[in-house]
Amino acid sequence: MSTKKTPKTPAEVLKSLELSGQEDLDKQIKNWVLWDRNEATLDQVIEAVHDQDWQALRVRLCNRIPFGTAGLRGGMRAGFDSINDLVIIQTAQGLAAYLTDSYPSIQKRETQGVVIGYDGRYNSKRFAQLTSAVFLNSGYKVYLFNRMTPTPFIPFTVSALKCLAGIVVTASHNPKEDNGFKVYAANGAQILPPHDKKIYDAIMANLEPKPSSWDLCILTESPLVEDPYRQIYPMYYEMLKKLLPPVHLETNECSQLRFIYTPMHGVGYSFMREAFYQARLKPLIPVPEQKDPDPEFHTLVYPNPEEGREALLMAIKKAESEHCTVILANDPDADRLAAAELDPKGRWKIFTGNELGALLAWWALENYRARTSKPDVSNCIMLSSMVSSRIVGAIARAEGFTHVETLTGFKWMGNKALELQAAGRTVLFAFEEPLGFMFGMNVADKDGITAATHLATMACHLRTTRSLTLIEKLREIYDTYGYHATLSSYYTCEDPELIEQIFERLRNFDEDLPGTYPKCILDGEFEVVYVRDLTKGLDTAYADRKARLPMVPSEQMITFTFTNGFVVSLRSTSRDHKLRYYTEICALPEEKEWLELDDRLHHMTDAVVEEFYQPNVHGLIRASQFDMQ
Incomplete structure (x- = not known):
């Protein structure tokens, strides 16, 4: 432990950056201390510097929370890898810049604007207010719900008021420690690729918070802010009744x-x-x-x-x-x-x-x-x-x-x-x-x-x-x-490389023949007839072997169809560290042996999990099966 005077204030932290001896980390510590105006999260970083916890600081400050088609979602704490005031402001600034490029008309931005809502989680209202301040300072009309609102009201408002975008601060059903930032496009649906990548690029180009982004006084002073609740509430239920x-x-x-x-x-x-x-x-x-x-x-x-x-x-x-x-x-x-x-x-x-x-x-x-x-x-x-x-x-x-x-x-x-x-x-x-x-x-x-x-x-x-x-x-x-018997469950895995190894093993199942997928389970008792790999754009059900659904190289997604109609889809995303599987087998209406079908579903699902995931299952934690019968 260094004998140097430990930093107590932001100014002292900036003077003591040589403590880490790591140029990239020091830069991020400096950015955080200069940019963050939230006392609680600023203190977390100062305390970590005080304790010389460089490993924790590197994790929090040298990694960035990803922005995808579902926006942001993660734990609330200090760090660029988490959800907090500073990251919300950076995200809002980037989104505002992206929308300004997409909609150069000032009139359109001032009249159609954006709608912003929030749920009942810790900090949700504040995150919504900070987001609103960013957009107001960027010249946007802001429809800010001033009370907790269900997520469906946001896309409904986007469509009803012809907004340019919708934002809801929510982590849905995640644990209480989490929060999120979900974006809807002007059509009222969630954003699709490549817009998520373009928004992320805009965020990275607008990381330094403007001083005005922290000032919430604009919420009471700006003529461009409006609570849409009284207008939207009856409209939603009128449409529901129709x-x-x-x-x-x-x-x-x-x-x-x-x-x-x-x-x-x-x-x-x-x-x-x-x-x-x-x-x-x-x-x-x-x-x-x-x-x-x-x-x-x-x-x-x-x-x-x-x-x-x-x-x-x-x-x-x-x-x-x-x-x-x-x-x-x-x-x-x-x-x-x-x-x-x-x-x-x-x-x-x-x-x-x-x-x-x-x-x-x-x-x-x-x-x-x-x-x-x-x-x-x-x-x-x-x-x-x-x-x-x-x-x-x-x-x-x-x-x-x-x-x-x-x-x-x-x-x-x-x-x-x-x-x-x-x-x-x-x-x-x-x-x-x-x-x-x-x-x-x-x-x-x-x-x-x-x-x-x-x-x-x-x-x-x-x-x-x-x-x-x-x-x-x-x-x-x-x-x-016809009876449709289904099962789904997942493994949790904190090691993304292990998940990638599992899927790459499935794509090279025969060590002597690279590019070969599994052909059967249970020593040939059940044979695979088609493979659809949307990570690679492959579907062997078609003569040209090209998938008809869009290719998604950023996610792992393989479906196997067996000769008896059994289907299993295996997928994983970088967002939730889960390796999910979904299985189904169906009967024709005249076939009434439902219990036998259930038994076959469980038998084949267990075999797929055992044979396709081995020898890697020791690195995974299996959840209980959700029996969908």
Whole structure:
């Protein structure tokens, strides 16, 4: 330990940079001390210099949090690798510069501007205000929601007010330590490549914060700032009601079905309450401990509806005390939907994303026919992503509408849906396995509020007109269109190089024949017939071996199709350090051996995991399987 006087103030830190002896690190320490005006995060860096913790400083200051199509997401702490005031300002400055280049018209920027919202997490409001200050100082009209807002309201506002972009400060269902910065384009959908790269380049060209970027007085002084809440709130619910035909509103009003609801300590309750009022459903019964926004998420280990029963334990307890049979749940920013129903044997069925996708796809078609009295659905479209169940495709083939498959993520589905709508097609529904649902085109992204309203309306319709539960209707859908058994889970891995090694091994499975993928599992019992590698743009199902979906070299993404119809997709992204797998096997409607199909699915999934990931699994931590049956 050096005997030199340890730095206590920013000025002293700058004078003692020779302590590290590392030129690149010293430069970043200097930048942070000169640029950061947040006392808490500035003190973190000063304290690390005081302790001569050069390793921690190098991690935090010599790495930068990536900006991708989902924007930013990460832990809140000091450092260019994290989420904090300085990084938010840098990101906002870069985005503002990028938009200024894209929209050189001053009038357009001053009239259309940007919309900015935030959730209930720690620092979300401040990050939204700092972002607003940057845009106001850059000459933009800013529609800043002055209260916590569900994420779906941001893309809705972009479209409704014809904004140039939308920003929401949220980390969705991440742990309480995280936050994020999500960007929507002028079409109301999430940004796509290469715009993320261009925005990142603009951020890197605008790293030094302008003094005005820290001054929040402009929020009360500028004539260009406006709260859009009073305008957008009634517009959103008016559009929601237009997707509900009068006959279903009447059924809702007569139904005695009640619903337990949890927003998981997020922003959803008041917005869901209004949705139920507009849809003439019985008032929601909230889980009281989870009803209000709470950045601590104090009753949940993970505020994530994908965690299944663990995330719904308090909702189940409340449902049993109220003698309710259906539970609805949104994640903290209310863009995802989870649901559960009590079966006749008194057990709670936690629906998977694929099961809710099947139910809502059927309902979207039923709802459209009731709303328009058009039996011809040949112009209609439904979408799902490549890692989701193929049940929508089966319904499409039987009913005569078109099913479109996209890459993973609503950024792809939302933009594709807008493209199809512009071409004159009627987009009814889109879904993705991780509990994301887009009902109609009011929001070109997943929307847990609209999805929950339609699921509740469907439940009332089924109970009133046919005395069916959601569970029974799901079985009926499988009886009609074929049983679709699915599984998904993931490994966590903090070593990106290990994940890359695993995928490269799959691309060179035969050591003697580079470029050869696995051909079978279980010593030839099940053979691979097609391989689709979207990282490389390969699809062996086509004669030219070129993938029809876009190539995504920045992500790992391989799908294997076996001769018996079993499909497994393996993927990983740099954002979440997870190696995910999704498997599915389907039966024709006349094939009723569902238990046998389930057994085969588990048997083949275990074999794929064991044979394709070995010998590398010792470096991974496996999560529990989410059984999607």
